């Protein structure tokens with residue numbers, strides 16, 4: 001059987017690295033894409049040394065939507081594409097700095113959705129493939145403390161849902177991942193409750209297992225499904241007065 005390849009967009013993140021390791025340990029070939037090539041190459045060398053698997057690196061900026069077609073053309077078409085790209089940004093700044101707000105929206109929604117759309121069409125033409133989007137529970141309900149990021153993740157989650165619905169009959173699988181809190185560079189400045197905080201390795205393993213079982217939507221720690229069910233059930237008249 002031919003070796004399988006996974007393309008990971010946002011290859012410099014802790015979650016991407018853990019996910020790449022989860023796939024490489026099971027014999028997959030890895031394509032890592034991101035905007036910091038030197039850092040990507042260091043990751044690639046390390047993953048390759050640990051697993052003995054080939055890891056290639058590719059220049060990719062999620063804000064350069066005009067380059068997505070050429071980016072896909074230049075790659076051997078993988079079996080799976082995972083978008084890990086995301087930008088938490090600075091919510092207070094985004095409330096008045098529209099450029100920053102737009103950067104957060106484009107980095108978490110427009111770019112990830114459009115690049116997966118490019119690969120979706122290629123997978124459809126070939127007849128197989130799977131797409132994975134790392135979204136967020138922040139997209140399940142807008143909160144005052146991070147609604148610019150949250151609304152972009154909500155858009156991405158809805159896009160993935162629609163893509164999954166459209167492609168279900170053509171055998172192309174689409175999986176949405178809602179990690180909950182994860183200890184990474186993005187959250188290193190935050191105090192996170194250990195019980196609902198995952199490690200990047202946990203995310204990587206859950207992504208691999210979820211894809212293997214053709215799951216549609218996964219919450220990395222299942223307790224988050226319940227947490228978000230409760231948060232979404234709070235009446236708006238009460239919710240708007242909470243400091244969340």
Ligand SMILES: NC(=O)c1ccc[n+]([C@@H]2O[C@H](COP(=O)([O-])OP(=O)(O)OC[C@H]3O[C@@H](n4cnc5c(N)ncnc54)[C@H](OP(=O)(O)O)[C@@H]3O)[C@@H](O)[C@H]2O)c1
Pocket residue numbers: 009010011012013014015016034035036060061062063083084085086087088107134135136137178179180181182183184185186187
């Ligand atoms: N950590 C959490 O608690 C948590 C919770 C829920 C969801 N998530 C999601 O998980 C994913 C990974 O996050 P993380 O926690 O591992 O944080 P991270 O290290 O900040 O990862 C973000 C990744 O996105 C990349 N990226 C940002 N803007 C880009 C652009 N314009 N073009 C290409 N790549 C770009 C970054 O690349 P550079 O190295 O070049 O900046 C980095 O690889 C994100 O989608 C995030 O929203 C994280």
